[in-house]
Amino acid sequence: MTMTILTAILATAVTAGTPLLFAALGEILTERAGILNLGVEGMMLVGAVSGFASAYYTGNPWLGVAVAMVAGGLMALIHAFLSVTMRANQVVSGLALTMFGTGLSSYLGKVWGVVGNPFPNHFRPVQVPGLAEIPLLGQVLFHQDVLVLASFVLAAGIWFLLYRTRTGMNLRAVGENPAAADSLGINVFALRYLFTIAGGMLAGLAGAYFSLAYVPTWMENITAGRGWIAVALVIFATWNPAYAVIGAYSFGGIDALGFRLQALDIAIPSYFLKMLPYLATVLVLVLVSKRNLLARIGAPGALGLPYDREER
Amino acid sequence: MAKRWRIERRLTPAPGMTILVPLGSALLALVFGAVFFTITGQDALQVYATMFHGVFGSRYGITETIVKTIPLALSGLGLALAFRMQLWNIGGEGQIYLGAWGATWVALTFADAPAWFVLPAMALAAMVMGGFLAALAAIPRALWKTNEIITTLMLNYVAILWVDYFVYGPWRDPAGFNFPLTAPFSAAARLPALTGRIHAGLLIVLVLGIILYFVLYRTRWGFEVRVIGESEGAARYAGMNITRNIILVMLVSGAICGLTGMVEMAGVAHRLQPGFSPGYGFTAIIVAWLARLNPLAIVPVAFLFGGLQVGGYAVQVMGIPSAIVSMLLGSLLFFVLAGEALLRYRIRRITEESETR
Numbered sequence: 001m002t003m004t005i006l007t008a009i010l011a012t013a014v015t016a017g018t019p020l021l022f023a024a025l026g027e028i029l030t031e032r033a034g035i036l037n038l039g040v041e042g043m044m045l046v047g048a049v050s051g052f053a054s055a056y057y058t059g060n061p062w063l064g065v066a067v068a069m070v071a072g073g074l075m076a077l078i079h080a081f082l083s084v085t086m087r088a089n090q091v092v093s094g095l096a097l098t099m100f101g102t103g104l105s106s107y108l109g110k111v112w113g114v115v116g117n118p119f120p121n122h123f124r125p126v127q128v129p130g131l132a133e134i135p136l137l138g139q140v141l142f143h144q145d146v147l148v149l150a151s152f153v154l155a156a157g158i159w160f161l162l163y164r165t166r167t168g169m170n171l172r173a174v175g176e177n178p179a180a181a182d183s184l185g186i187n188v189f190a191l192r193y194l195f196t197i198a199g200g201m202l203a204g205l206a207g208a209y210f211s212l213a214y215v216p217t218w219m220e221n222i223t224a225g226r227g228w229i230a231v232a233l234v235i236f237a238t239w240n241p242a243y244a245v246i247g248a249y250s251f252g253g254i255d256a257l258g259f260r261l262q263a264l265d266i267a268i269p270s271y272f273l274k275m276l277p278y279l280a281t282v283l284v285l286v287l288v289s290k291r292n293l294l295a296r297i298g299a300p301g302a303l304g305l306p307y308d309r310e311e312r
Numbered sequence: 313m314a315k316r317w318r319i320e321r322r323l324t325p326a327p328g329m330t331i332l333v334p335l336g337s338a339l340l341a342l343v344f345g346a347v348f349f350t351i352t353g354q355d356a357l358q359v360y361a362t363m364f365h366g367v368f369g370s371r372y373g374i375t376e377t378i379v380k381t382i383p384l385a386l387s388g389l390g391l392a393l394a395f396r397m398q399l400w401n402i403g404g405e406g407q408i409y410l411g412a413w414g415a416t417w418v419a420l421t422f423a424d425a426p427a428w429f430v431l432p433a434m435a436l437a438a439m440v441m442g443g444f445l446a447a448l449a450a451i452p453r454a455l456w457k458t459n460e461i462i463t464t465l466m467l468n469y470v471a472i473l474w475v476d477y478f479v480y481g482p483w484r485d486p487a488g489f490n491f492p493l494t495a496p497f498s499a500a501a502r503l504p505a506l507t508g509r510i511h512a513g514l515l516i517v518l519v520l521g522i523i524l525y526f527v528l529y530r531t532r533w534g535f536e537v538r539v540i541g542e543s544e545g546a547a548r549y550a551g552m553n554i555t556r557n558i559i560l561v562m563l564v565s566g567a568i569c570g571l572t573g574m575v576e577m578a579g580v581a582h583r584l585q586p587g588f589s590p591g592y593g594f595t596a597i598i599v600a601w602l603a604r605l606n607p608l609a610i611v612p613v614a615f616l617f618g619g620l621q622v623g624g625y626a627v628q629v630m631g632i633p634s635a636i637v638s639m640l641l642g643s644l645l646f647f648v649l650a651g652e653a654l655l656r657y658r659i660r661r662i663t664e665e666s667e668t669r
Contacts, residue, residue, distance in 0.1 A: 038461065042642075078646060086653035091400055091461065092601055093649050099594070100642025106635035111352045220635070225469055232462045271477035278466040282448070289458040308321065 003136070009256055010140040017252025018148050019044070019206040019214060019223075023230035024237065024244045025151075025158050026202025030076070031234055032162065033195040034175035036304040037079050038094025040203050041227025042101020047072040047204025049105040052211035052218040053112045056119050065147070065208050072204020073197045075101060080196035084189055087306035098227070106220045114218050122216035123147055145213050147205075154202075159241040171195060175300030178307040188307055203227065225278070232281040236288060239300065247284075251277055318662050333655060334602070337647035344643050345636075359627055359636075366626020367619045373626075375508050379580060380618035381611070382513040383408070383572050383592040384599050388610045389517070389524055390568030391593075392600035396528070397541045397561050403449060403464030404569045405593025406471030407442035411570025413475050414441035415577045416494055416584040419501040420483065427500040434501060434574050442570015443563045445471055450562030454555045460562075468593070476586050483584065494584045503579040511579035517611060520568070524607040537561060569593060590621065591638075598641055602648065617641070 023040050030037045037043075047068035055064025079097050082088040109115050128142035128149065142149075162168040171191055173181040178188045206227075211218050229251060237243035254276045346356035367373045387404045394401040414437035422430050445467055452458035478494075485495040503512045528534035540547040540557055548554060572592065581588050599617050603609035624637035 082646065082649050086650050087657075088649035088652060092645065095402070095597060096642045096645035096649065098642075099598070099638045100646070103635040103637065103639030103642060106633045107639055108352075110631070110633050111354075220633070225465075228462065228465050232459075232466065235459060235462070269477055269481065271473045271480075275470045275473050278469040281466045282463045285462055286452045286456070286458050289452065290456045 007136060007139045009253070010136075011143065012256035013249050013253035014140060014144060014148060015214065015252065016255040017248035017250075018151050019209040020226060020230050020233060020251055021151050021155065021245060021248035022206035022209060023203045023227060024233040024248055025155060025241055026072075026199035026206070027231055027234045028162075028199075028237070028239055028241055028244060029158065029171075029195045029202070030199030031303055032171050032175045032239060032300055033192045034178060034300050034302040034305065034307070035080070035083055035192055035196050035199075036090045036094065037076065037083075037097070037196060037199060038091060038231060039075065039079055039097025039101065039200075040206075040230050041223060041225065042098035042104075043072045043075040043200050043203035044101075044207035044210070044223045044227045044230075045105035045221070046075050046101045046108075047207030048211040048222050049109045049112075049114070049207075049218050051204070051208035052119065052216075053108070053114045055121070055212055056114050056117055059121055061119075061121055061123055061212050064212050065205060068204040068208035068212075069201040070204070072207065073201040076197045076200020076203070077193075079200070080193045083306060084192045084196070087308060090304050090306075102221065109218050109220065116217055116219055119212070119216055123213035147209055147213055155241050155245050162241065172300070175302055178302050182307075182309065192307075203230075206230070229277060229281055232285055235299075236281075236284050238288070251280065254280055315661055318660055320658055320660055321656060333651035334648060337644055337651050340647045341640055341644035344647075345640050348639075354630075354632065359630065359632065362627050362630060363620075363623030366623050371508075373622055375510060376622045377615065377618045378510050378514065380621045381615045382511075382517055382579070383576050383589065384596050384617050384621075385517045385611045385614035386513070386520065386572040386575060387569045387593055387596040388599035388603065388614055389520055389607055390565045390572070391596050392603065392605040392607060392610060393524065393528075393537070393568070394561055394565035395541075395600055395605050396537050397558065398544075399450075399453070399558060399562055399565070400461045401446065401449075401464050401562060401565050401569075402461055402597065403445060403467050403471075403566070403593070404572075404596050405589060405591060406464070406468035407445050407566045407569035408573040408576070408589050408593050409468075409471040409475045410445045411438035411442040411573025412577045412581075412584055412588065413471075413478065413573070414438045414570065415574035416478075416483070416497075419497040419577070420494060423498050423501075425498075425500060430498075430501045431503070431578065434578060435571060438570040438574030438577075439567035440570070442573065443567040446562045446566020446569070447559065450559045450566075453562070454558040472586075475584065479584055479586055485583070492586055496583045497578070501578060502582055503575065509580070511575075513575035513579040516571075516575060521607045521611055528607065569596075595621070595638075595641070598645060602645075 023044060027037065027040055050071040051064040051068025054067040055061045075097060079093055082093045083090045123145040125143050125145050131142040132138045134142070162172065170181065170186045174186060174188050174191045182188050207223065210222050215222060233244060233247045233251065236247045342360070349356040349359050367377055387408060391401055391404050415434040418430060418434045418437045422433065448467060449460045449463035452463065453460040479492045483494045485493050487495070505511050506514060528538065536547065536552050536557060539550065540552060540554055544554060576588060577584065595617055599610060599614050603613040620637050620641065624634035627636065628634050
């Protein structure tokens with residue numbers, strides 16, 4: 001009996017952690033290129049609404065995922081243009097992107113008439129043959145919807161890309177010291193564009209996870225600040241996809257725990273439970289930065305700094 | 313001899329651009345919005361006309377715009393001070409909420425106290441609470457370089473949930489028909505009105521704007537703040553205490569945002585309720601930044617944004633969510649950011665051969 005509850009809690013932790021994982025993986029790629037994109041929340045929201053609307057009107061959830069990723073990528077393109085080409089202040093540009101995306105998504109949801117609509121064909125958990133029978137972990141990890149399963153592959157793939165391929169090495173060089181990378185013939189601008197857009201596509205996917213699997217419908221501000229938690233997760237994960245997995249599921253667990261405790265009628269007002277993920281983010285961030293300075297934990301050396309060839 | 317475009321850094325800002333860029337950006341944002349509304353099947357001209365009429369078409373519209381200007385300008389002043397030192401206090405919204413909570417606590421606890429006591433006490437409580445919330449982010453930032461963008465932002469959610477708990481729980485007005493509202497404040501705990509709904513908070517904004525301008529440009533401390541913001545290395549070399557200044561500036565920034573919460577409570581709402589701020593703390597970030605962190609410029613910029621907010625409510629009758637305002641603001645910022653680059657760079661057509669690298 002206790003075992004079933006534990007499995008259920010852990011499985012919910014993975015589900016709740018999945019959108020965080022997608023968004024954090026995307027932001028890791030972007031920040032590894034030296035671009036700080038604080039627009040994750042906005043990109044997620046635009047991904048969520050456009051993905052939901054296109055799935056709703058065609059009945060095809062996969063099309064929704066694709067549209068959400070394209071939408072997220074287009075949003076990120078704005079940020080890439082401003083911060084790479086125009087060398088604008090990345091903090092302000094990211095904030096502007098979140099603001100823009102928040103407004104745009106509410107507007108689109110209304111214009112497209114999809115607020116609160118049900119979508120019966122949403123992603124549902126499936127039993128992965130064989131793997132789902134592993135005791136405990138089988139039901140936690142392999143009785144999940146397809147997007148969760150895809151996130152496992154994606155996390156491993158991004159880890160491999162970063163640490164085992166030439167592109168990954170170039171990417172890290174660009175984030176660490178763009179001038180040096182440039183002198184080695186690496187195209188700094190192209191890589192920064194590419195991985196900022198890739199980050200946006202994953203943020204769009206994270207948004208689609210909310211509207212097509214987790215909730216699943218569209219409502220204003222559906223992500224409720226999870227995009228910001230994803231940005232914090234990147235620091236928590238020290239820009240490493242492997243730690244991002246652990247971080248995302250821990251935060252997902254805190255989220256899930258809130259619901260569970262409420263269901264079990266434990267007398268903690270729900271308001272305090274809802275504070276947990278946010279307080280945990282602050283606490284983790286403080287602990288991480290206190291223990292070792294950012295440089296030592298692997299912050300890209302040129303994070304947030306525009307690269308100007310004439311100034312090298 | 314292939315020809316190509318090249319972006320070069322300018323030594324001095326392009327002449328006339330400092331005025332042209334903000335104006336041009338505003339215009340472009342409106343054009344962008346118009347194209348966007350048209351594509352999505354709205355009558356763009358009617359949207360803008362409704363917004364404009366909502367703001368300037370009546371005494372009510374102008375009054376409401378000023379009522380919205382007060383919290384935007386006040387929290388904008390607080391945020392601009394922190395931004396001066398490159399401290400990205402994104403927690404204005406939470407500091408406003410916690411400030412309002414502190415002010416409400418005083419107003420409810422000393423319900424029979426006279427105005428000369430209760431109003432200053434409310435302001436003090438609000439500033440302490442706002443400062444406290446900012447300090448939670450400022451101290452780790454000063455000591456261990458903990459990213460203050462994330463911490464201040466996360467604390468927003470905590471502060472809003474904190475207020476929710478009290479308004480839905482212990483502080484809920486028994487006579488309030490079960491609505492999530494506290495009991496109304498006593499007459500002593502309300503800021504006097506200047507005319508109609510415009511309250512004395514406007515004077516606080518104007519006085520504080522002048523004080524902050526004076527402090528920034530005419531005092532030693534203001535000089536330190538500006539130097540640290542421009543170049544931390546130079547400041548350290550000059551023997552300025554950066555750790556102490558980070559904490560101090562964030563405390564003042566949080567306190568001013570907290571005061572904004574008190575002014576909203578005592579001036580407009582007269583009781584605490586959830587969602588009393590439609591994101592003032594967030595919009596104020598943009599206000600501060602577009603005003604180039606100049607305290608005197610913040611008030612007019614806030615007035616503009618107050619107008620946009622009121623215009624946003626006006627278009628709701630057309631079935632358009634007021635969130636389009638944040639969409640327009642976001643695009644305005646994009647154009648300003650891109651335009652800023654025109655101040656600093658120029659694009660020239662050059663021949664490959666002449667390029668010496």
